[in-house]
Amino acid sequence: MHLTLIKPNIGRMEHSLYVDEGRMEPLQLGVLAALTPPDVDVTLWDDRLESIPYDEPTDLVAITVETYTARRAYEIAGEYRARGVPVIMGGMQPTLIPEEVTPHADAIFVGDAETKWLGVLDDFRRGALKPVYDAPVGVAHPGVFTQRDIFKGKGYLPISLMQFSRGCRFACNFCAVSTYFDKGHYTRRVEEVVAEIEARERNQIIFFVDDNILSNFAAAKELFRALIPLKVHWVSQGSIDMTQDRELMDLMVR
Ligand code: SF4
Structure with a gap:
């Protein structure tokens, strides 16, 4: 087939x-x-x-x-x-x-x-x-690593897209994410995200495509602590209430 x-x-x-x-x-x-x-x-x-x-x-x-x-x-x-x-x-x-x-x-x-x-x-x-x-949304599915060989030779930008979480706890009335996930937020296991990062062929910048990577501060901190020894450069998007948590802000820049 x-x-x-x-x-x-x-x-x-x-x-x-x-x-x-x-x-x-x-x-x-x-x-x-x-x-x-x-x-x-x-x-x-x-x-x-x-x-x-x-x-x-x-x-x-x-x-x-x-x-x-x-x-x-x-x-x-x-x-x-x-x-x-x-x-x-x-x-x-x-x-x-x-x-x-x-x-x-x-x-x-x-x-x-x-x-x-x-x-x-x-x-x-x-x-x-x-x-x-x-099918339901946001169901954790351990052991699924992105199959990246289908991207080879396409000329994509040198950025590795990753996902740690889906959804967002907020309910902004203009946001499709809020509707799609019904204000739910779902995270992958940190060790699986780390394993997927370590399996990359090239050490390029990582873009976490999460809708709001900071929807759950505790979960985000667990991820950011695990990223420190990997010494990766990453970008993502998160809600501005991040500024209320100094520890979270510190972990993001380490
Ligand atoms: S904070 Fe962002 S992702 Fe979350 S519901 Fe509002 S617009 Fe959507």
Whole structure:
């Protein structure tokens, strides 16, 4: 079986300025590849960097869809479906607005992939792909390390994307994260994050893509203490209430 993973571009038209120049590794697809059994061949096409070879044979296409890539994702799905290749869409947009996404896909995946992705592939192999897979969000899944070999040769920026946590305890009414995770915050085990950092091939800067890496001060401190001996440079995003905890601030710069 061959699985094609797609990261869509923002949906640029020829006259448009909306071009995604971020060119960072699509971490979510590296995680999806890691959740995929080894007997499945996996190929990544990143629409921001390369032309998608729609005519290249594949059995199933999985597209990650954010709100700002939705229109382009629907175009890509249309190309594959016109060639008879089934498409499943997952991510923020299918989870928050499934009724919009459904007409563009053979199946949609609502929620985080960890608990039900194997079931999707099993169903597909049996010819019994369901129209909707509804999975919980934020479920810890020990032992899943991002499969980074799918990023090789793509020309991504020299930044390693990592994830320590998902979600945020706050409830900002404009924030999709708050809605997606229902104000929940979920962390990985620190030792697994450390192991993933140590397994990097190149000693490049780390970007923790966490929605709010400081949502839980105690958990964040545990991570930051573990990072000190690794002597890594890292960036992330966190809520400004960090300034209320001097120890937390100190740990972040060590
Ligand atoms: S603090 Fe940031 S991540 Fe958390 S709910 Fe508010 S905007 Fe969203």
